[in-house]
Amino acid sequence: MATKTGEQNLLLPPRASTGQPPAGAVRNWLNKEGSAYAFLSLYALAFIVFIVVPVAAAGLLSFTFFDTIQPPQFTGLRNYIVLLTQDEIFMRYVLPNTIQFAVIVGPGGYGLSFLLAWMLAQLPKLPRTVLALILYSPSMTTGVAMTVVWRTIFSGDQNGYLNSFLLGLNVIQEPVQWLQSPQYLMPIMILVTLWSSMGVGFLAMLAGILEINPEMYEAGSLDGISNRFQEIVHITIPSMKPQMLFGAVMAIVATFQAGAIGVTLSGGNPTPQYAGQLIVNHIEDFGFLRYEMGYAAAVSVALLLMVLFFSRVANRLFASED
Amino acid sequence: MQRKRSFWSGGLRDSGINPQGFHPSQLKFYVVLLPLVVFMLLPIIFIFSHAFKPPDELFAYPPRFFVVNPTLKNFTDLFNKMSTSGVPVSRYLFNSVVVTLVTVAASILVSSTAAYALSKKRFKLKQTLFAINTVALMFVPIAVTIPRFLVIQKLGLLDTFAVHILPGLAMPVGLFLIKQFIDGVPNEVVEAAQIDGASDLLIYWQVILPMIVPAVATIAILTFQATWNAADISTLYINTESLKTFAFYLTTLTATTAGANVVAGQGLAAAASLIMFLPNLIIFILLQSQVMSTMSHSGLK
Numbered sequence: 106m107a108t109k110t111g112e113q114n115l116l117l118p119p120r121a122s123t124g125q126p127p128a129g130a131v132r133n134w135l136n137k138e139g140s141a142y143a144f145l146s147l148y149a150l151a152f153i154v155f156i157v158v159p160v161a162a163a164g165l166l167s168f169t170f171f172d173t174i175q176p177p178q179f180t181g182l183r184n185y186i187v188l189l190t191q192d193e194i195f196m197r198y199v200l201p202n203t204i205q206f207a208v209i210v211g212p213g214g215y216g217l218s219f220l221l222a223w224m225l226a227q228l229p230k231l232p233r234t235v236l237a238l239i240l241y242s243p244s245m246t247t248g249v250a251m252t253v254v255w256r257t258i259f260s261g262d263q264n265g266y267l268n269s270f271l272l273g274l275n276v277i278q279e280p281v282q283w284l285q286s287p288q289y290l291m292p293i294m295i296l297v298t299l300w301s302s303m304g305v306g307f308l309a310m311l312a313g314i315l316e317i318n319p320e321m322y323e324a325g326s327l328d329g330i331s332n333r334f335q336e337i338v339h340i341t342i343p344s345m346k347p348q349m350l351f352g353a354v355m356a357i358v359a360t361f362q363a364g365a366i367g368v369t370l371s372g373g374n375p376t377p378q379y380a381g382q383l384i385v386n387h388i389e390d391f392g393f394l395r396y397e398m399g400y401a402a403a404v405s406v407a408l409l410l411m412v413l414f415f416s417r418v419a420n421r422l423f424a425s426e427d
Numbered sequence: 428m429q430r431k432r433s434f435w436s437g438g439l440r441d442s443g444i445n446p447q448g449f450h451p452s453q454l455k456f457y458v459v460l461l462p463l464v465v466f467m468l469l470p471i472i473f474i475f476s477h478a479f480k481p482p483d484e485l486f487a488y489p490p491r492f493f494v495v496n497p498t499l500k501n502f503t504d505l506f507n508k509m510s511t512s513g514v515p516v517s518r519y520l521f522n523s524v525v526v527t528l529v530t531v532a533a534s535i536l537v538s539s540t541a542a543y544a545l546s547k548k549r550f551k552l553k554q555t556l557f558a559i560n561t562v563a564l565m566f567v568p569i570a571v572t573i574p575r576f577l578v579i580q581k582l583g584l585l586d587t588f589a590v591h592i593l594p595g596l597a598m599p600v601g602l603f604l605i606k607q608f609i610d611g612v613p614n615e616v617v618e619a620a621q622i623d624g625a626s627d628l629l630i631y632w633q634v635i636l637p638m639i640v641p642a643v644a645t646i647a648i649l650t651f652q653a654t655w656n657a658a659d660i661s662t663l664y665i666n667t668e669s670l671k672t673f674a675f676y677l678t679t680l681t682a683t684t685a686g687a688n689v690v691a692g693q694g695l696a697a698a699a700s701l702i703m704f705l706p707n708l709i710i711f712i713l714l715q716s717q718v719m720s721t722m723s724h725s726g727l728k
Contacts (some may be wrong), residue, residue, distance in 0.1 A: 140627045141548035145556070148541030151597035156566055162574035221463070224456045226444050238510075238715060239464050242471055245652055245707035252681045253700040254470050257477065269489045294695075300467060305600070305649070305722075312722035315445050322443060347726025354564050354727060355600075361567045369576065385569050392573040401573050408570045416565045424728075 160409065166402035168377040173396050184403035195404075198379035199387045202291065203411075206383055207360050209295050211415070214302030219301065220350070222311035223337065237311060244304035252369055255297055259283040259370070284371050287380030294370060294381050298363045306352030306359075313348030314341060345425045353419035361385070361412050386407050471704075478502075478701035485693050501698035508695065512668040516676060520702070523673040526591040527654045534650040535643055537596050542605035543631050547617050559607065561727070563599040572663070579664055590664045591672065595653055601646040607724040608642035609635060642724075644717035652707055677703060 167184055169177035188195060221240055225233045258266045261282035268280040283289045298376035317340070325340045342349060367381025368374045374390055376382050382390075382402060477485070477623065479497035508516050544550075545557050569577075575594065584590040592621070612635065622631045661675035680696040711718070 138548075138550040141544045141550040141553075144540045144548065144627070144631070147537045148597060148602060151537060151593065152560075152563070152599075155575065155580075155594045156563060156597055156599075158578055159574035160566075160570040162577060163571050166574065221460070224460055227446065227456050228453055229446050229448055234613035234715065236460060236464055238712065239468050239471075241711070242708060243467060245656075246471075246474075246704055246712060251470070251700075252678070253516070253696045254473050254477070256681065258470070258473070264486065264488055264490055266490050266492065273489065298472070302466075308718060309722045309725040312725065316723045317444060319444060347728050348722075351725045353728040358565060358567055362569050364569060386571065388572065398573055398577075405570045405573065406569065412565050412567055412570075427658055 149260035163402045163405045166399050167406045171399040171401040173398055182398070184400050187400065188403055188407065194379060195387060198382050199384055202382055203384045205291065206295060210298045210363070211356055211360040214299050214360070215306070215353060216351055217299065218303055218307035218352060218356070219310050222307055223341065225311055226314040240303045241308065243301040246301060255370060256284070259293060265420060285377050287378040289366060290371060290376060290381040294366050297370070298366055302356070302359060304355065304359060309348050310345070311350045313345035317341065317344045350419060350423035353418065353423060354416055357412060357415045357419065361363060361408060474700050474704050477697040480697065482694060485697070501694040505695050514668045517537060518669055519671060519673040519676040519706035522670065523655060526672060527651060530592045530595055530654040531650045532648050533592060534596055534598060535646055538598060538601040538605050538646055539636065539639065539643060540631065541600050542609055542634050545606045547614070560599050560602055564603060566599060571600055576663060585664055586666045586670065588670060591660055595650065599649065601649060604721055604725060605639060605642045608639050608721055609681045611724060612638050641717035641720045644714045645721040648710060648714055648718060651710060655706060656703065674703060
C-alpha cells in the first residue's frame with residue numbers, strides 16, 4: 106500500500122487535499138477526454154463553419170425560393186421538380202456535358218495515373234523522381250496560371266500556336282475559333298483537365314506500388330503468373346487497394362472540382378451555346394448571375410449526391426476485406 | 428519512416444518494381460514514358476519561354492514557341508504598373524505572400540493537433556469523427572460556393588483579410604494524411620513520454636511533431652497550392668482592391684473584355700503566370716521526398 110501511493114505520486118500531479126472524491130461526472134469526463142477535444146477544437150470549428158454549415162445550408166435552401174433580398178420562402182420539392190422536368194438547359198446541355206466530361210476525365214485520368222505510376226515504378230530512383238515531378242507539375246498549375254498558356258495556344262486568330270501550326274501543315278485553310286466553337290470546346294476542356302490530372306492520387310498510387318513487398322511477385326510467379334498484365338491484376342492492384350481507393354476519391358473530387366475550366370477557357374458564363382457548360386457553371390449561373398439561390402442550392406445538392414454516388418462505386422470496387 | 432529497401436532473396440535487382448539500377452528491360456518503359464513526358468512538359472516550358480519574350484516576339488507571325496532574344500522587360504513593366512484602380516502590383520504580390528504564409532502555418536497547426544487527438548488519444552467519438560472526416564474527403568468546395576458566401580457574410584468576414592485564410596483551414600485530406608502518418612508512430616513512444624510526466628501539449632510538440640515532418644511538409648504543399656493559386660476568394664468575398672491577391676490580379680490581365688488592354692496585357696500576363704507557377708515548382712522539388720513518404724501512408728480502407 107505504501108509503495109502504491111508512492112508510485113501514484115510519481116505518476117500524477119499531487120492533489121490539493123487527500124482523499125477527496127472527484128467532483129462529479131463532468132470533471133471526470135474532462136480529465137479523461139477533455140484534452141482530446143481541446144486538440145480537436147480548432148479543426149472542428151473550421152470544419153463545422155466552412156464545411157458542415159454550408160452543406161446543411163445548401164440542403165435547407167434547396168427547398169426554398171430565395172433571391173437574397175427577401176427571406177427564403179419554403180417551396181417544398183419545387184426546385185427539384187423544376188430541375189428534373191422544366192430546366193431545359195440542364196437536361197439538354199449541362200447534365201450530358203457533365204456526364205461526358207466526368208466519364209472521360211474521371212476514369213480516364215485515374216487509369217492514366219495508375220498506368221504512369223506503374224511504369225514509373227519499374228525505373229530506378231533518380232529517373233523515376235525526375236519523371237514523376239514532370240508529370241505532377243501540371244497539377245500545380247490549376248486555374249489562373251494556365252489560362253494564359255492555353256488561351257495563347259488555342260487562340261482563334263492566325264497568331265494562335267495551334268492555328269499557325271495547322272495552317273503551316275495545310276490541315277486547315279482558315280484559322281479555327283477553338284475556344285468559341287461548340288464542337289471543339291469540350292474536347293479541349295477534357296484534354297486540358299487530363300493533362301493536369303496527375304495529382305495527389307497519382308503520387309499515392311506510385312507510393313503504393315513501391316511499397317508492395319517484392320516477395321509477393323516471387324510467390325506469384327511460382328503460382329503460375331506469367332506476364333506483367335496478370336501481375337497487375339492479381340498482385341499489384343489487390344496489394345494496394347487502399348491507395349487505389351484514395352486515388353479514386355481524389356480523382357472524383359478533382360473531376361467535379363475542375364468544373365470551372367470551360368468558363369475559364371472560353372472567357373464567359375454561359376459558355377458558347379452551352380457547349381462547355383458543366384454543373385458547377387450552372388450553379389454559378391443561377392446563384393451569382395440570376396440570384397436564384399434556392400434553385401442553385403438544389404443543383405449543388407445534386408452535384409454533391411453525384412460525387413457521393415461515384416465514391417460509393419469506387420468504394421465497392423476497392424473495399425478492403427479487413 | 429524510411430522506405431523498405433527492395434531486394435530479391437538474392438542480391439540487388441535491376442528489373443521489376445523499384446529496381447536499383449539500369450536494365451535493358453526498362454527501355455520499353457522509357458520509350459512509352461518519354462514522349463508523353465515531353466508532351467506534358469511543353470506547356471510548362473511555354474510558361475518560361477513566353478515570360479521572357481519581347482513584344483515583337485509575343486505577337487510575331489508565325490508565332491514562335493521558344494524565345495529568341497530573352498528580356499526582363501515584361502517583369503519590369505509588371506512591377507512598374509498600377510492596376511486600373513491604382514493599386515501597385517507589388518501590393519497584390521505582398522498580399523499573396525502574407526496570406527499564403529499565414530494559411531500554411533495555421534493549417535499545419537489545425538490539422539496536426541486534430542490528427543494527434545484522432546490517432547493517439549482515447550475518447551468515445553474517435554472512430555465516428557474520423558469516419559465523418561473520411562466522408563468529407565469527397566467534399567467539393569466549389570459546390571457550396573453560395574451557402575459559403577452566405578455564412579461568410581453572416582460572420583461579417585466579407586472584405587476582411589481573414590476571409591483569405593479561414594475557409595481553407597479545415598482540409599479533410601490534410602487531416603487524413605497526417606492522422607495516417609501519426610498512426611505509424613508506435614504507441615509505446617507516447618506512453619513512455621506520459622510515464623515521464625509529459626503533458627499532452629509537450630508530447631504533441633516534442634514527441635509527435637518531430638516524427639511527422641514528412642506529413643507536415645505534405646500538408647504545407649497542399650495548402651500552399653490551394654492558397655497561392657486561389658483567385659476566387661478575392662473575386663467573391665473582397666471589394667477593397669488593396670486586399671486582393673496576385674492570382675486575382677492575373678485574372679484581370681487575362682480578361683477578354685477591353686480590346687486594347689489585351690495587347691498590352693500579354694507580356695504582363697506571361698510574366699505574372701511565371702511568378703504564379705514558379706513557387707509551386709520550387710517548393711515541390713524541395714519537399715518531394717517527404718511527400719512520397721507521406722503518400723505511402725495514404726491508403727483509404
